[in-house]
Amino acid sequence: MSEFQAYFTNDGSVGLYSKDYDDIYHSASGALTEAYEKFVCPVNWDNLLKYDDIKVLDICYGIGYNTKSFLNYIFENKKKLLKIKNEIKKIFFIDENIDTIHTDNNYSLNNRNNIDKIYTNNIFNNISVTALDNDEILTGLSPFIKTGVKNFKKNHELIDKLKLNKYFSDKPVINYKINNSINYEILSQLLEKNPQILNNDDLLKVLSDKSNSSYFIAHLKNLFLSMHKNTFKNINLLNLHNIYYRYLTNCYKRELKGAYIENIDFNVKINDARLSVKEDKNIYNLIFLDAFTHSKCPCLWSYDFFKELYNHLSEDGMLLTYSSAAQIRSAMIAAGFAVGKIFNTRLNKFQGTVAVKNIDLIKHPLSESDLGLLKTKAGIFYRDRNLSSQNEAIIMAHKTEVENSNLMSSSMYLKTRRKNVL
Ligand SMILES: C[S@@+](CC[C@H](N)C(=O)[O-])C[C@H]1O[C@@H](n2cnc3c(N)ncnc32)[C@H](O)[C@@H]1O
Structure with a gap:
């Protein structure tokens, strides 16, 4: 595990400093802002929206800001993106509920039920994300990291050491957040596909450490820690899945209501990214290199x-x-x-x-x-x-x-x- 220290960047998202590399993982002026401006805003959406299935390769996933920003952008701009998609695909578009796109130009509210659905409410039928990093702890931490925190406390000791003060205005500039449903989805798939993460002692140590608690989304962290307790002795996929969903349905139903994200296939490969790429057979629409x-x-x-x-x-x-x-x-x-x-x-x-x-x-x-x-x-x-x-x-x-x-x-x-x- 690479030794790191957390602090809040100027947009209220968590930044990390790596002691091993003596380098910061994220821009002190705003970790999430940087992810949006460098990896989401430059995407040519007119081109990408031509496709129903897309593949994204996130090299150096870390705590996942780039993937999460990308998914969040799609999630939060559904209306706008569906409109572009409609124009590209020349599909007549009804935007009231954004749940159906119709080809029939004579469509009216009265005959809505008679028209065949040609698309669901998804902008893409499938978004497949392959995330590469060689640090399992960071990847495991990614669903718990807070964004858009107002009035956060600065970690002076670290900030002074790194000479980051010039990046901090009195009022943090908070333009971006990650919808929690993105974090749920990532946590769920992460655990399904990499159940060993639940038994990673270093990850558990970081998550349980009280001095780190301000950096994590409390209820997601608690969910994870209680799953760990429950599955510690006898971990298997089905077990995990059941516990996860039991917690979701019992405790977090309200938050998840209407926010479930479909059709995301999230895969993490923990290895040197060069090896992961060499072994990979996929062709990607987008590659983030961070x-x-x-x-x-x-x-x-x-x-x-x-x-x-x-x-x-x-x-x-x-x-x-x-x-x-x-x-x-x-x-x-x-x-x-x-x-x-x-x-x-x-x-x-x-x-x-x-x-x-x-x-x-x-x-x-x-x-x-x-x-x-x-x-x-x-x-x-x-x-x-x-x-x-x-x-x-x-x-x-x-x-x-x-x-x-x-x-x-x-x-x-x-x-x-x-x-x-x-
Ligand atoms: C600048 S940080 C990336 C930040 C990340 N995109 C995020 O949102 O948190 C660089 C990342 O590269 C990873 N890394 C360093 N060398 C690597 C390698 N050879 N293969 C894969 N990942 C590597 C580190 O673990 C670290 O997470």
Whole structure:
């Protein structure tokens, strides 16, 4: 288990700091805001809604903000998304209850019962999410994490140590929350498919630790802990399932009413993401890549890993990442992707990268200056030929390649460019 410490980020969602990596898992200015802005807002919904079944690959799932934000966006924007889907599919749309879409343009309230349903209330018939991470504790914690907490207490000791103070305004900016039904669904599938999680002592320790309690959704945590007690000796799938639903029906019926999410197939693979991807046979409509920064975790940013991801992306799929580094973009291009930028409307600036096979999906192409940088030393990418090297070895080999390269440095390039532009 990687040692971590929790704190509230400025949007009232929990952020983690990894002691092992000496890195933060989430942006201190808002963990959930970051997930929405980098992995949900840039999705080309017009394109995605053409499909009834979609597959999403969440690399570096952690505590799951990206997947949860994606599912939550669909859940909360049903009306809007159904409207787009209707326009794309040229299906006549009645929006009162959003429970049926009809093809009959003469539809009226009086003859509603005579019309065949062609869609249910689902925007997608099936959303399959494959979540990859090598830390079982974090994955296990994901359904319990709080979002949108107002008036949270800052963990000063940690925040000062990490110099995060500049990100905290007096009033937290809370734009996003995760509907609890998303957490229920994830917990339910997590336990069904990975029942061993219930017996993970480290996870239980974190969840039972009183000093962590402000970070977790209390009733979900209690549900989990009571399930643990009940199933500890004799754990099997059916047992788990029954207990889970007994608790749901007895205690949480009201909350779940009308909020049940259908047709989500959530699968977690706890392993080095390179291995998980190599073994995986699926083709994805969306790939989220949220690894630690490339200088800390180069194995998930190498040219060879991007080549593997290229083979797992559909022809009009999108790979989204927060990184804008020149070497990440050049690795993507060398692996066969077309690459563009992500525009953050709130901050009015470009942040992150989108990689696609179909260039028409790129809304914001790289500028001349971005492209120029790729041809400097800053554009030299990491290599990991067998997808099995240690991070330290990848960094060493990269360092040597940069030192031996005759390419211009990025600072020299930018200086020359500025001179030429003036
Ligand atoms: C920046 S955090 C991701 C945050 C996450 N998306 C979330 O919503 O919490 C990076 C994640 O990468 C995971 N990780 C690091 N190296 C990995 C590897 N080789 N394979 C799979 N996951 C890895 C860590 O456990 C951590 O959860």
